[in-house]
Amino acid sequence: MIIQMKRQEFDSLADEALFNACFKPLILDYKSRMVKQTENSSMAKELFYKELTTGQKALFVFHVYYDHAIESKAEFYWWSAYFLAQPKIWSAIKVGMQYFEEEPMYLLLEETELVLKRYNCPNPIEKFAVSREDLDRNSELSASINPLYIHFNEIAPLTIKRISDFIRYNHENFVKIED
Known part of the structure; x- marks a missing residue:
C-alpha cells in the first residue's frame, strides 16, 4: 500500500502536507473497506492493519488519534479514554511514537x-461509558485533563514535523518516489 509520488512533489511538500499525503490514501482505503464490510469489521480492520508497513502503522494510528484529539479538550479526553479502553490500539499509538523516536x-x-x-x-471497551460531558460534571477530572490537552496542542506540531522528517529520510516505508 505504498503510495506513489513524483520526486518534485515529495520534495516540495511542507511537513503537515507530507504527513497528510502519506495518511490520506490509507484512511480512504480503510473507510472503503469498512463500508464494504457487513459482518466482521474487527477482522477487516486487522487485515487492513497487517497490510501496512511498520511505518505506515505508526503513522496511521497516530494520525487517527491526532485528528480526533486535537479538536477540543473534551475530544482529547474522550478519544484518549476510548483508545485506552482498547489496549491493542493504545499500545500501537505508543509503539508508533517509539518507532518515530518521538x-x-x-x-x-x-x-x-x-x-x-x-x-x-x-473500562473494557464492552463496558465503555466515558462521556465528553464527564469534564463538565467533574471539575477535578477537567483540571487534570486541561494541562495535558494544552501540552498536546503545544507538542503536536513538533511531533508532526519530526514524523515528516522521519518520512523524508525513510521514504521507502511510506512513498515510492517516481522521477
Whole structure:
C-alpha cells in the first residue's frame, strides 16, 4: 500500500502536507473497506492493519488519534479514554511514537494514561461509558485533563514535523518516489 509520488512533489511538500499525503490514501482505503464490510469489521480492520508497513502503522494510528484529539479538550479526553479502553490500539499509538523516536508525545501519552486510570478509565471497551460531558460534571477530572490537552496542542506540531522528517529520510516505508 505504498503510495506513489513524483520526486518534485515529495520534495516540495511542507511537513503537515507530507504527513497528510502519506495518511490520506490509507484512511480512504480503510473507510472503503469498512463500508464494504457487513459482518466482521474487527477482522477487516486487522487485515487492513497487517497490510501496512511498520511505518505506515505508526503513522496511521497516530494520525487517527491526532485528528480526533486535537479538536477540543473534551475530544482529547474522550478519544484518549476510548483508545485506552482498547489496549491493542493504545499500545500501537505508543509503539508508533517509539518507532518515530518521538519521546515528548510518548511521555504525554503515558501521563494521559496515568491520569485516566486515576479516574477509573478505561473500562473494557464492552463496558465503555466515558462521556465528553464527564469534564463538565467533574471539575477535578477537567483540571487534570486541561494541562495535558494544552501540552498536546503545544507538542503536536513538533511531533508532526519530526514524523515528516522521519518520512523524508525513510521514504521507502511510506512513498515510492517516481522521477
